[in-house]
Amino acid sequence: MTLLERDPKAAPAWRGELPVTSRYTFGLAGERFFRAIQEEGRILGTRCDGCARTYVPGTIFCERCLGELDKWVDVGKVGEVHTYTLLYEAPDGSQRETPEIVAFVRLGDGGLVHRLGEVEPEALAIGMSVQAVFKPIAEREGSILDIVYFRPI
Amino acid sequence: MSMRKVAVVGAGMTKFVRRAQETAKELSWQAAHMALESCEMTMDDIEAVCLGTAPDSFDGIHMNGEYLSDGAGAWRKPFMRSYVGGGTGVFVPIQGWYHVASGLFDVVLVVAEEKMSSYYPHAQAAFLTIFDHTTERPLKPNLLWIFALEMNRYMSTYGIRKEDIALVSVQHKRNAADHPCALLGDPNITVEDVLNSETLAWPVQRYDVSPVSDGAVALVLAAEHVTKRVTDKPVWIEGVGWNLDTAHWTNRDLAYPRYVEYAARQAYEMAGIKEPRKEIHIAEPYDPFDYKALHHLEGLQLADRGQAAQLYVDGVAARDGDMPVCPSGGLLGVGNPIAAAGLMKIAELFWQLRGEAGERQVPGQPKRGLAQAWGDLMQVGTVVIMGR
Ligand SMILES: [Zn+2]
Numbered sequence: 001m002t003l004l005e006r007d008p009k010a011a012p013a014w015r016g017e018l019p020v021t022s023r024y025t026f027g028l029a030g031e032r033f034f035r036a037i038q039e040e041g042r043i044l045g046t047r048c049d050g051c052a053r054t055y056v057p058g059t060i061f062c063e064r065c066l067g068e069l070d071k072w073v074d075v076g077k078v079g080e081v082h083t084y085t086l087l088y089e090a091p092d093g094s095q096r097e098t099p100e101i102v103a104f105v106r107l108g109d110g111g112l113v114h115r116l117g118e119v120e121p122e123a124l125a126i127g128m129s130v131q132a133v134f135k136p137i138a139e140r141e142g143s144i145l146d147i148v149y150f151r152p153i
Numbered sequence: 154m155s156m157r158k159v160a161v162v163g164a165g166m167t168k169f170v171r172r173a174q175e176t177a178k179e180l181s182w183q184a185a186h187m188a189l190e191s192c193e194m195t196m197d198d199i200e201a202v203c204l205g206t207a208p209d210s211f212d213g214i215h216m217n218g219e220y221l222s223d224g225a226g227a228w229r230k231p232f233m234r235s236y237v238g239g240g241t242g243v244f245v246p247i248q249g250w251y252h253v254a255s256g257l258f259d260v261v262l263v264v265a266e267e268k269m270s271s272y273y274p275h276a277q278a279a280f281l282t283i284f285d286h287t288t289e290r291p292l293k294p295n296l297l298w299i300f301a302l303e304m305n306r307y308m309s310t311y312g313i314r315k316e317d318i319a320l321v322s323v324q325h326k327r328n329a330a331d332h333p334c335a336l337l338g339d340p341n342i343t344v345e346d347v348l349n350s351e352t353l354a355w356p357v358q359r360y361d362v363s364p365v366s367d368g369a370v371a372l373v374l375a376a377e378h379v380t381k382r383v384t385d386k387p388v389w390i391e392g393v394g395w396n397l398d399t400a401h402w403t404n405r406d407l408a409y410p411r412y413v414e415y416a417a418r419q420a421y422e423m424a425g426i427k428e429p430r431k432e433i434h435i436a437e438p439y440d441p442f443d444y445k446a447l448h449h450l451e452g453l454q455l456a457d458r459g460q461a462a463q464l465y466v467d468g469v470a471a472r473d474g475d476m477p478v479c480p481s482g483g484l485l486g487v488g489n490p491i492a493a494a495g496l497m498k499i500a501e502l503f504w505q506l507r508g509e510a511g512e513r514q515v516p517g518q519p520k521r522g523l524a525q526a527w528g529d530l531m532q533v534g535t536v537v538i539m540g541r
Contacts, residue, residue, distance in 0.1 A: 022286070024286040024287065027287075030287050030288075057288055063399060063400070082306065082407070083302045083305045083306035083407060084302065084305060085298060085301035085354045085355055085356075086352075086354065086355035087297075087354050088351075088353060088354065088355065089297075089351075089353045091293060093275075095351070099355065102298055102302070103302075104302055104403050104407075109404065110401060110403065111403055112403075113288075113292065114292065126305070126309045144287065144289070144291050
């Protein structure tokens with residue numbers, strides 16, 4: 001046994017209950033992308049014609065040519081399950097009876113990582129079409145969680 | 154390009170363990186000290202120091218490179234820490250290589266360290282802030298999501314069976330049983346053991362994953378004229394390459410690591426390699442997960458797309474096969490102290506090519522090997538080719 005094995009008096013990074021958090025801005029593109037989700041229930045991307053790519057979520061620049069992107073396009077609410085996983089281990093390390101389902105849903109040339117709902121694990125398939133289910137407009141706050149999940153159509 | 158030849162002339166490695174009593178800088182010193190002793194050099198011979206550690210948050214010490222610098226031998230020397238996430242262990246020797254190849258220095262000490270056990274309750278929490286703060290973090294993602302999503306896409310794109318992927322874990326852990334520094338060597342592990350282990354995020358199960366560990370590895374690199382003086386068994390760095398894909402991990406081709414292909418092509422061109430499958434005798438692809446070894450072998454052009462598992466099924470990848478893969482035991486078997494694990498692969502090639510790998514020695518006097526790592530936001534490939 002060494003001196004420090006989970007020593008309760010080990011030097012803490014801070015004392016007591018001092019809350020440590022970060023206040024991130026959504027950015028110029030994020031402001032537009034999340035306002036469209038909150039106010040219009042729409043998913044927007046940006047288009048680089050030169051590189052023939054539609055970035056989802058939209059960005060203000062193309063990572064390939066570094067050109068400025070100002071052409072916003074509605075990519076619809078329906079995407080394709082590109083891949084998925086069944087989360088059997090909960091964040092606290094315990095095992096779940098029923099796994100949470102997380103997928104990467106392709107929209108345009110990008111997409112969103114999100115939960116899948118209204119579907120059983122056995123019915124999942126890569127390539128299936130899924131649609132974003134939004135919270136009622138009054139409950140939306142400009143967050144990726146304004147989309148509750150994607151469900152098969 | 155007019156670049157000088159650079160050889161690895163010495164190597165040292167600590168045991169990889171779950172929780173080392175040694176501090177991070179003590180581990181760095183142990184590896185550095187062993188590397189110097191192995192080639193009978195002293196700090197008077199060392200002109201510069203390159204250090205690799207992965208995220209500061211693992212060791213739980215901000216500015217970790219500077220903190221470790223004394224253990225790595227950096228006192229009053231030109232010093233630089235490099236950091237490309239999991240790719241660091243195969244990038245830091247590249248950094249050492251261009252320090253020498255450029256003509257700036259004749260002898261460089263390269264050290265890679267990671268002490269992951271400081272993080273409590275699990276080092277994985279150090280990764281929570283790698284995700285995009287607006288589009289991803291509200292979903293409370295963890296690192297396993299990325300690998301599970303990628304593994305599923307890889308399996309379903311090519312129709313690869315889980316039991317074939319499990320062969321990778323079995324072979325690497327069995328190989329590691331012959332490594333004196335290994336954490337998870339197991340000569341008796343079977344495919345059933347892997348398939349019956351706890352499911353974390355399907356298709357990822359417990360034994361598909363390498364263990365978090367503490368450890369350090371160090372090398373001494375030297376220019377040709379010094380090399381001739383200190384050893385009659387030099388192992389030359391013949392090619393290096395590194396490449397970065399998009400920062401949006403979801404926008405990558407999840408079934409095929411193009412960033413590894415580009416890094417490999419850069420290294421093959423430098424080494425004058427036209428037919429890698431014939432000219433590479435030992436491969437040490439990065440294997441933090443069993444499917445990643447396969448993914449990387451394909452990116453490295455050492456297997457056709459979706460066909461790497463066949464190398465294991467057919468025995469080609471075995472230690473006595475036509476192209477041994479991870480004879481060290483890899484990250485899955487030796488352990489995964491991030492940066493140190495990558496540099497362990499370079500040290501393995503050094504020992505294998507000199508015929509000094511003991512129980513792990515690949516038969517047939519191999520002449521050339523390749524090591525590769527992967528990291529950053531899961532989008533960097535780093536490759537080193539060594540030969541004698
Ligand atoms: Zn563009």
